[in-house]
Structures are given as C-alpha cells and as structure tokens.
Amino acid sequence: AQTVTQSQPEMSVQEAETVTLSCTYDTSESDYYLFWYKQPPSRQMILVIRQEAYKQQNATENRFSVNFQKAAKSFSLKISDSQLGDAAMYFCAYRHDKLIFGTGTRLQVFP
C-alpha cells in the first residue's frame, strides 16, 4: 500500500529565515508524482510545487524548492526567505493512480 508520512506536526520559523518540512513515502511504483500543497485558514488547497519521479532534478518555484531523494523515498520542502503569508498547513501528497496525503505540518511564521 502507498503511504505518505509527515513526522513534524508543527514547525516554526522567523520571518526571512529558511525552514525545511519533511516528508517520506512508501510505494512499489517507479512512476509517480509528488506534491506539496498549502492550506491557509481559508481552507482552500493551493498547489505549491510538484515533482515527477522520473526527473532527477529537484523542482523549484520561486522561494520554494524540494529535495527529492527517490531511493530514500524522501521529499522535503524548503521555504527560503519565509514570509508571514507562508503560515499555513502544508501537506505532502503522492499520486500514482489515486492521490494520497500525509497528516500535515502546521507552519507558524514569527515576525
């Protein structure tokens, strides 16, 4: 069975600093996608970044980047120059056929 694990229920970071959120997953598939979604208090799920498993290069979207280690089945999210608006729940997700999520990490950003 495919599973996604986020071991950090809560994280905090100071504004302008860098924070890394951890995610591991388990699958026997070789072809899949990984995502980080952000859920602010509005509850709307927002896609932050995605990674195709066949790509070795780590995805980057502005201040957001990932460290994808396929052999270790690890997919961490790095947020650089953190901003107050980054405060939210962050979910790691895996997709082969169905889309499954981890339990989430609540990120607090302090001024």
Place this chain on the structure above:
Amino acid sequence: DVKVTQSSRYLVKRTGEKVFLECVQDMDHENMFWYRQDPGLGLRLIYFSYDVKMKEKGDIPEGYSVSREKKERFSLILESASTNQTSMYLCASSLLSQPKAFFGQGTRLTVV
C-alpha cells in the same frame, strides 16, 4: 481557471439522516475525489472516480457511498449520518492525463 464547487460550506445534520454532499467541476475532468480532513489525520481518501459511473474505494469508504451519473458531478452520500462523520469534506478533480488536482472550498459537516 478551473472551478470546483461544493454545494455547501457548512452543514448541520441529525444522526440517522441521509446526507448528500455535492461537488461540481467545470473543466471536463475525468478524475474526481472525495476526502475527509480531521485534525492530526490529514486528508483521507474516501472514494474516487475515473469516469462516469465508475468508482473506486479509497482508504476509508465505510459508511459512505458515491454517485457519478454525469462527468461534472460527483456526489458523496452518507446513508445514515453518525456523529463520527462530523468532519471537513474536500472534493477534488483532475484530468486523467495531468497529475495536478484542483480542490473545492470544503464542506464542514456537523452531525448532531
């Protein structure tokens, strides 16, 4: 932009009632998903559908059923609502050929 609309943002129902949660998408997506979100448990997949009249069980289908009679609409049905089904319900959709999923705004269901 893609719009995924859930029929209600907040809903209060009584124990034993039959409850319908509706989800409509406007971009001809083949895939549709229903999740429930609970604190500390993340989003758990209830059911998903690849196409009209097709459905697959997710990780927690017990107590739920679904209906997909038209491509744009995916309904989640609680046959006899119970208090342990009080939760946030999220619907999502995506193209078969594209991995990105689009989400509705969520329905917070309270069963009393």
